[in-house]
Amino acid sequence: MAPAVLRPTGGAALARLRRQSGAPPWQLRCLPVCASTEQVLSDWLRLHPWDGLLPRAVIARRQTLGQGQWGRRWQSPPGGVWLSAALPWSAPSSAPGILGLAVAVALAERLEASGVAVLIKWPNDLLVQGRKLAGVLPRMVVRGNKVRLARVGVGLNLVNAVPPGGIALTEVLAIQRGQQLHWTAEVLAALDHAISLVADPERVCHATEMRLWTRQVQDPRSGEQWSVEGVAEDGALRLRQGTRTNTWTRWEDASFAGL
Template identity: 55%
Template sequence: MGVCASTESELSQWLVQQPWSGLSPRAVLADHQIRGHGQYGRRWMAPMGGVWLSAALPWPQQQCSTGLFGLTVALALAEQVESTGLKVSIKWPNDLMIESRKLAGVLPTLVFRGSRVRLARIGVGLNVNNPVPPGAISLRQLLCSGKCRLRIWQGAVLRALDRACELALEPNMVVRQAEQRLWAASVADPGTGESWQVRGIGMDGRLLLEQGTRRTSWTRWTDSPDQDL
């Protein structure tokens, strides 16, 4: 579609109006979002020229965490970008970085029935030809114009979602590959300012940290049963 308030809202409306069988994916692509949102409900800038998408996926891994789901999609999207020769890092839990600047982000949501995944929803934003804020980067700044056509990258994001569904059956590989692409070797606790060394990623997508003999883990997403579509 052209301009919409939010691809997430459009997808929700579609799922309500036409109940989803769960057998095939559904995706909403927009040229421009007026009220897109990212983590914590923050406004997500989504001007003309980028890939802005929300999708419902038939997730094959019925017992999964939102953290691992998000990392799986991030890894699949990283592979698509890396096919151009660019080096991509993953800023835990959900951003793709190039040259220490944000290229893309994913926003995962799992809808559960009991302990089993009923529906996997993902929002994706990828900077292609759109203007970007400070701290971000677009593909047009990195690639020749022939490799930056928007339709090419809309297709690449859709292929990444198909690839993510395949990767879901290989969670150990997802974790290993995501660890190899981690953007930071250390992180600061936003509450205390303490610095922690990153020692890896857990099988549920948690970031595993250590500080001398102390160990902890961080998670960004909370899994709740019986959420709304």
């Protein structure tokens, strides 16, 4: 079954706003509701294979089965920005970690331009006042030994209800529901910037390190405490404990608590 297409006004208004700002073109599908933007994007790529010419995004006003990290449910009620994108990839690295951090940095910069102080909780969350404002879910689509395209899901709390530990942007900025279009365009602009950022992993790492949410973490399995030294160019978190060093590389290794 072909992916559903949103009311024309949603996608048309977003495309018009981006044209007015001089932003590069995207293929957009906007939906009032779907189970998961990730699934709709997968269907779209299956029915209309990736040609690499234009990035694509599926945007929903509400998801009923949103996908978070490690298969967790991502709560995505009306009032937030919920999207999944397919992006061209020309960077030498094939590590999803550096893509996730590039998106986090680019989105943090857009928020900071509006006066919001943002920290990055490695590997995939943006925090404001110690609470989760946004999440990023990256992965690579590989054919043979070459990255065919990059995929990333983004959720940004705006004026929606949030779970415990979350925060909506309206709590720190005077925004209203009518500004969802603006902030959806801001997320797409951040993805545009992230595509260029991944070509310079050193810059991504430095920008991430400046915004790290903590300097000490605890291994959830051993209980050991580690000092955070920085971020490696594949997106891994570099750790030290006295003379011992360690790295947390895979995203599924990141189920730890910041101290």
